[in-house]
Amino acid sequence: MTDNEQQQSGAEFTIQRIYTKDISFETPNSPAIFRQQWRPRINVDLNTNGTALEDGVYEVVLSLTVTAKLEETTAFLVEVQQAGIFTIKGIEEKDLPVMLGSFCPNILFPYAREAISDLVTKGGFPQLLLAPVNFDALFAQHQEKSKQQQATH
Numbered sequence: 001m002t003d004n005e006q007q008q009s010g011a012e013f014t015i016q017r018i019y020t021k022d023i024s025f026e027t028p029n030s031p032a033i034f035r036q037q038w039r040p041r042i043n044v045d046l047n048t049n050g051t052a053l054e055d056g057v058y059e060v061v062l063s064l065t066v067t068a069k070l071e072e073t074t075a076f077l078v079e080v081q082q083a084g085i086f087t088i089k090g091i092e093e094k095d096l097p098v099m100l101g102s103f104c105p106n107i108l109f110p111y112a113r114e115a116i117s118d119l120v121t122k123g124g125f126p127q128l129l130l131a132p133v134n135f136d137a138l139f140a141q142h143q144e145k146s147k148q149q150q151a152t153h
Contacts (some may be wrong), residue, residue, distance in 0.1 A: 007046055011090040011091050017085045018107075022080070024077075027075070028074055028132065036070050041069045044064045044065070045064070046062065047064070050101065057102075060083065064081075064082070066128070068120075080115045081122065082115065083108070086104055097139075106136075109135070
């Protein structure tokens with residue numbers, strides 16, 4: 001949306017701040033893990049959470065947990081909570097969940113991806129670049145699952 005379109009629609013979106021809220025890196029089986037052939041199974045869990053701070057201002061937290069295992073042995077576990085404070089005003093109420101659950105996490109993901117890559121490399125492991133995430137599709141799946149759960153209750 002261009003500045004002119006924002007002014008005409010009355011919509012406002014700004015990034016106030018992007019920051020790392022929490023970070024953790026563990027190598028519970030080092031140094032022995034470094035002596036094994038590196039063919040890890042990588043598991044990535046992600047979650048998003050949006051919270052109103054004040055009228056039109058929201059904190060969105062993207063939580064990523066990455067676990068690398070060699071067979072059943074954990075090589076590393078890295079957790080990053082990448083957060084941002086966003087001003088979101090002048091949009092329809094029905095569009096707010098999409099902004100908080102998809103649009104804002106799309107902005108935060110590259111920062112979390114970089115933090116994870118840096119931590120893994122500094123931990124002595126080969127660089128790990130997470131694949132892009134389609135937050136729009138994940139949000140749509142979450143909405144569909146919520147509708148199905150409501151229909152069964």
